[in-house]
Amino acid sequence: MIQDSRSRDSFALRAAVFYAVSNVLLGIHLPFFPVWLQSTGFDAGQVGAILAATSLLRIVSVPTATAAADRGFGVRPTIIAFAFATALGFTALGLVSAPWAIVAFTAFTAFAHTPAVALQDAYTLRGLRARGAAYGPVRLWGSIFFILANFAAGLAFDLIDTRNLIWLIAVSAMATACVATVLMPLPPAPIPTEDGKPGRPFWREPRFVAVIMAASLIQSSHAVYYGFSTITWKAAGFDGVTIGALWALGVIAEIVLFAFASRLPLAFGPIQLIVLGGLGATIRWIGLAFDPTGWSLPVLQSLHAFSFGASHLGAVAFIAHAAPEGRGATAQGYFSVVQGVTFSACMLLAGTLYEAIGVASYGAMAVIALTGAVVATIVWTRMPDAKT
Template identity: 35%
Template sequence: MAIMGSDNSASDESAPWLFGPRISIAYCCVFAFAGMALPYFPLWLQFKGLSDFQIGIVLSAPMIMRVFSSGPMIAYADTRPDRANFTIILYIASSLMMMLYAFVNGFWWILAVTIAMNFFFNPVIPLVDAIAMSGVRRYEANYGRIRIWGSVIFIVANLAGGQYLLNSPGEYILYALIGALVVGSFLILTLPKIGKRRNLSQSGLDQFSFSRMLKMPRFMLVLLAAGILQASHALVYSFGSIYWQSLDYSGLTIGFLWGLAVAAEVVLFQYGNWLIKNIGTMGLFAIGGIAAVLRWTVFPLDPGLTGFLALQLLHGLTFGAVHIATMYFIMESVPEERIASAQGVGFVLAGLVMAIAVFSSGFIYKNFAANGFWIMAAMAVLALVLLKAATLFPTIKNNEAEA
């Protein structure tokens, strides 16, 4: 069994040395930061005196940046000789921007730094995904077993944060986030540089330009549905920790609940290839959507610790299954030279929906408290309807031979 992804070659090109482990390290650089930022950055914003509504605005800023800047930046990476160099520059720049939080106070300055930081950080994950999926196509790399290590480090960061950050002065949350990105800035330098394919053909690439992909109904409906399913997590991402605190759960318990969700995601990634081969991308989308309806319907009912543990296990489906399905849907739909551009389309759509959901989360939680999760359940229902509508359009024709 491969430990961090397969490096077997599927073409006349040989994989770079330790391709799988080096991509896994890049995911670790991203998710060590995300593992602390997702549950604990809202608490730092609360520590800085921001209201629930202001927290919702700040947390929606990264998603808004996706819409206005990330898509074109990701598509631009497809024009470069190698996506890895551009990705490294973006990551290091984001770590420098993160340091600015230490020098600002007040809602407007914090919002400005958030916008600047995420201008650089947002494209990093889809670009690493694009490099990884190129490896799937060229070298038969196992995406799930590469990506799994990002989730493992996410769990470690979650548990460490729950143990130490919630019991420390509020500013320690910021120090931990800065530290994660600084360390990551050194490790990200190992990101493999695979360049463009040696037998590059321009035939048919114009059909899959960024602008033309926006006009493909099936492609857009599926990616929009995927974005809505991911956006249905907005309320738990923004106010999950605060909700659990209101129910008197300890910091360690909250960290464990977050970690358990990602542990379920890890299991899903471990068997991602098998699921794709036996269920297919559309089947995985449907399973993830049904699980989301169930999860968000029960979430506000305060099912007790055992119930929350079960609901967090569903994260393996509501996030993991949808993510795997999205990655393989993109790979199956476009030539390799347009994978980053296709990732950009999905990133913009998901960012737009997530921005609306996160921006609204402050208002929703303030006015409906936990009952707001029923709105998230309704979003999942809408996504299932869009997936069904997508099947009414013909399958996208990608004439490139599959790896």
């Protein structure tokens, strides 16, 4: 383990800055890209179908990126290459207007951007582990800047034409690519090995598959929220700043969890966090299905600490433990691929249901989240492991 405190601090600082800038991109893209798509002439069902189809590209893009990262090209160069491709795609979207071109460049951009989280987490976890530093304090800066981006984009939403929101996304994507170039190189990767079972790759272990599926279902149950909450709140008369504040409130709760994650009792292991995330998501989506507009809406938004934060922390910690040496990016990639498939299905369902029944479609998301919690509970009770 690297003991040089200067190296540890420098790596953590650069990783934190990269999380911050990349989450500015996410903080603008997640709430407002569906609105931008709608402004170009697509209806809610078509927006859901486009988002579902592009998410499904993870099946190809994530294995491509993680294979390049783990098998010679390196995690850092792969991050840089895909970040610049993402910036190019969003810039192109600002320059085209034909529906077929928008769909085509949205697909290109999704191909480049969907491996980002898997690559970034793999890079950060490996670098921090080698330097004896914790993940939570680095990752929380991403959440902080996600909030700032929500507010800034919400303000811009009130001041500029909706069609120009794409330029905020494009500029933040270019900034992300530029910051990626200053990430520190990782130590040499160990030779990849399987997890002590020569004839059985780690990704075929029932416990690994079950946990990945549980976390993916919980994360994918956010489909109605990610795709249509901004559209819903806009229709309810909320201004852009209020919408940004509502998104930010959820992430503030997430930050609190990330900040104190290392102080949680030992009883809260990765699997238990995933179960907690699933239960929190179930409650949240049931509440949002009733289209709240009063005090209950901020309370439900605070459950983002569980629906996203707890399930994300649990999944990342589980994968870091379960992945063999030298296969971190690949393991994160499997999670991203499975999540891409489930999210695509959920987003397609979300678009169809939202077009037909509006916010009541959150009820279907509650069922999906509860299913994830049940699967994780089965793993917890019937497939115990001392470390997870």
